Each structure stands twice: as structure tokens, then as C-alpha cells.
Amino acid sequence: MSASPETIGRYQIQEQVGAGSNGMVYRCFDPILKRDVAVKVPAAGLSGDELQSVVENFYHEAEIGAQFQHANIVTVYDVGGDLLQSDKQPDNGRNHYLVMELADGMSLKDYLQQHGRLPVEETLRIVFECCKALDYIHYQGVLHRDIKPSNIIYDADSMSVKITDFSISAYADKPSEKQPGTLPFSTPEHFLVDEMLTRQTDIFALGSVMYQMLTGSCPFQGDSVDEVASRIVSSNPRPIREFDHAIPAQVEFIVLKAMSKLPRDRFKDAVEFTDAVSFALKTVGSVKRGHDDSHRKNNDIDEYLILRNNSWFSEFSPDQIDELVRSGCVLNYEADEYLVKEGDPADSFYTLLEGQAEVVKADKTINVLKPGACFGELGHLTKTHRRTASIRGATPVRVLVVETEKLLSMSPESQAEFYRAFLTITMERLIEKNEQFLETDT
Numbered sequence: 001m002s003a004s005p006e007t008i009g010r011y012q013i014q015e016q017v018g019a020g021s022n023g024m025v026y027r028c029f030d031p032i033l034k035r036d037v038a039v040k041v042p043a044a045g046l047s048g049d050e051l052q053s054v055v056e057n058f059y060h061e062a063e064i065g066a067q068f069q070h071a072n073i074v075t076v077y078d079v080g081g082d083l084l085q086s087d088k089q090p091d092n093g094r095n096h097y098l099v100m101e102l103a104d105g106m107s108l109k110d111y112l113q114q115h116g117r118l119p120v121e122e123t124l125r126i127v128f129e130c131c132k133a134l135d136y137i138h139y140q141g142v143l144h145r146d147i148k149p150s151n152i153i154y155d156a157d158s159m160s161v162k163i164t165d166f167s168i169s170a171y172a173d174k175p176s177e178k179q180p181g182t183l184p185f186s187t188p189e190h191f192l193v194d195e196m197l198t199r200q201t202d203i204f205a206l207g208s209v210m211y212q213m214l215t216g217s218c219p220f221q222g223d224s225v226d227e228v229a230s231r232i233v234s235s236n237p238r239p240i241r242e243f244d245h246a247i248p249a250q251v252e253f254i255v256l257k258a259m260s261k262l263p264r265d266r267f268k269d270a271v272e273f274t275d276a277v278s279f280a281l282k283t284v285g286s287v288k289r290g291h292d293d294s295h296r297k298n299n300d301i302d303e304y305l306i307l308r309n310n311s312w313f314s315e316f317s318p319d320q321i322d323e324l325v326r327s328g329c330v331l332n333y334e335a336d337e338y339l340v341k342e343g344d345p346a347d348s349f350y351t352l353l354e355g356q357a358e359v360v361k362a363d364k365t366i367n368v369l370k371p372g373a374c375f376g377e378l379g380h381l382t383k384t385h386r387r388t389a390s391i392r393g394a395t396p397v398r399v400l401v402v403e404t405e406k407l408l409s410m411s412p413e414s415q416a417e418f419y420r421a422f423l424t425i426t427m428e429r430l431i432e433k434n435e436q437f438l439e440t441d442t
């Protein structure tokens, strides 16, 4: 058997794309489904308990990963192999494999090695994407427990960020062995016997990754494992603004909060972390706006912030907001241009992102809408299939438009959130009208 076989199962090896403590990862071609995939196999030469443990990790990773479908998480396609088989052929680790989506780019570890310190805006964008992945897995009760640069795959051209390697992940509510994580990205609770690993563990680790992106250095260093562990538990890393005074204090604060020694002092959840990062991005992004080519990316953040601060969407998770933005399209209108005309079919839901719009009925302006305002929901929900008023730009406006059909095909959780928001707003309007009615009546 050759040391580097041409195929792994049916997958034709093309090149190695990475390696870790569990084994090697290859870019392979799947001749049946005619697509490139990433295939992880145990390191050659492993046998006995060591091989068994790596293979168990593959199955664990596949089982946990199989439930995820998210733009910021590597999708698991398959896991294969037979432990009995490998007992007969102890060195043939390639009997076992984990097949995944091939993520574009390279590991953030390699990217940092090539680029050193990253610009603040790029760092924030990467953290923003990672936060969305954390929010998604935490919502499903899973903790990653090994967030570090080599487990984040990044493509700077397409701004694709994907988290991989769920080999030591666990369900938050099920007892599981406390794995050591990976130094120097472990957290204080990894070393404190009485502390559990929680969502805040992933938040701390992402904070450490953010630290490394901004400074080019690991937050905790030392000559031995014990020295690094003791620093993680009780020393503060060198302040990031000592590396570069131009890093905004707001950004340093985010890192410090995520890396607080006590889990309760960190962001309460990935949503709070996402919000802090997106606000910082807005500040950093707006300074640069107009003279770089990331205009479209800034808009994504703008949309996120406007929707997040809107009472309709305040309870939506970052992921649900993302889903809504992806389900719709952003349109621009001139001042005086009609977005909606009275009598038109009521087939979409609008959120005003920028500018002001007038609500017009029988040629009279009856209301002026500001950014964040939503309209069009009544037509959809009451099955009144015609618009009851017109909406016209009072200034140039930018709106997010989601067709009713698309709303109906969003995830059940997002739809439930949408209806909950609708009920709350309808109740508020009813109470307000009721009070007006009582006032005029007395």
C-alpha cells in the first residue's frame, strides 16, 4: 500500500489542504457527485487506541456537524470506515474518513502567518461572521469548545468565513468530559476544576482569536504548558493598544469583555457579541466609506444594524436577520417616486433602511416614515390583497423588500418570530387606538 494513496474510499486525492492533531485534510474529487470535497483521514501510522480515538472523534464530529446548515459552518457530507477493518490493517488510517464541504481560502492560522496583524475592519468582519456561527450552534445547544485560528477557514476575496472541526464539541446540557481545548486559546474554565464549559467558553476563545488578529501575537505566552495555563487563568494579556494606538478603544473594549476572566463578565451570548462588533464596524466602516471598495459590505452591516434596532426585529437572532436580508432585496427609490401605490397587489413586506417616505391616501400625506419603519405587513397577514395607501419617497430612500412568498418559505423559527413581532405591534397599535378612543369619548 503506497504511503499516499490516490483515493480515499471513492474520493480521488488532489492535494493536501491542511493537517491537525487528528490527521490530514485533502482536497479530493468525488467522481459520482462530480464536485470537490475536503476529506479528513487519520495521520498515517496510527494504530490501536490512538487510531480508535481519532476515528471516534470523526464520528462525533460528523454526528454533531450533520445537523448544521449554515453559511459560516463547514457542512459535513459523510463519514466512513470500519474499526474492525483497521485492526486487521493497523497502519491504514485511510480506511476512515470524514467528508466535508471544501471551504475556500485557507485556515486563519495560515492567513495570519502570511499577513501578520490584520486591519481592524477586516478583523471585525471575520469576528462578525464567526459570531453568527456561534449564535447558530449555541441556539442548537452545541458548544464548539475548540475555537482557534486553525479551525476557522477564511477566504479574503469572497469574505467567506467558516468554522470547522467539531471534534471536541459537546451539547451544553449533557454531561461530557472536559477536554483541554488548545493552548493558547484555552479559557480559564478549562483549568478550573469547579468551572463548567459554557457558551462563554467559545466567546472567550473567539476573543483570543480577535486579539491575535489585531496584534499579531497570541494573548498568552510562556515557556511551558503550565506557565501559559497559569497566565490564562490569572494574568491580563498585553493591552492591544500598546501594539497600535490607532486601534479604537471601542474595539479594545470588545476584546477585553470577551476575554474577561469570569464568564459572567463576558458577553452574555453570541448575539450581544455580534451587536458590539457590528456597532464597531459601523464606526470603523463609516470612517473609510467612499474611498474603498467594500461599499456593499458596509451596506450589509447597515442593514443588520437598522433591522436589529427596529422593534419589529429586536428579538430576531443575528441569523434570522441574515435570513430575512437574504430572502429580500434592497431597492433604491428617488424622492417623489412611488414605492407602493394604493390598489396595487399587496405581495411584499418593506423595511425602510434609509431616507424618509410619505404615506399617502387620497392625495393627502397622512404620515411620514423614518428609517426602521415597516410597511406592507397588513396586506400580507390579513389577506387583503390590495394596498390601502400609497408610499412615496419624501427623500431618496433605500428599502429592504421581502416578497410574501419568500416570508412563507423562511425557517419556521424566523416565521414564528415574524408573527410574534406582528402580534406585538398590532397589540400596541390597538391599545393606542383604544386609548385615543376612550379619551375622545370622555
Ligand SMILES: Nc1ncnc2c1ncn2[C@@H]1O[C@H](COP(=O)(O)OP(=O)(O)OP(=O)(O)O)[C@@H](O)[C@H]1O
Residues within 6 Å of the ligand: 017, 018, 019, 020, 021, 022, 023, 024, 025, 038, 040, 074, 100, 101, 102, 103, 104, 106, 107, 146, 150, 151, 153, 164, 165, 167
Ligand atoms: N472543510 C475544509 N475545507 C478546507 N480546508 C479544511 C477543511 N477542514 C479542515 N481544513 C484544513 O485542515 C486543517 C486541519 O483540519 P481540522 O482542524 O479539522 O483537523 P484536526 O486534526 O481535527 O485539528 P486539531 O489539531 O484542531 O485537532 C484546518 O486547519 C484547515 O486548514
Ligand SMILES: [Mg+2]
Residues within 6 Å of the ligand: 020, 021, 150, 151, 165
Ligand atoms: Mg482543528
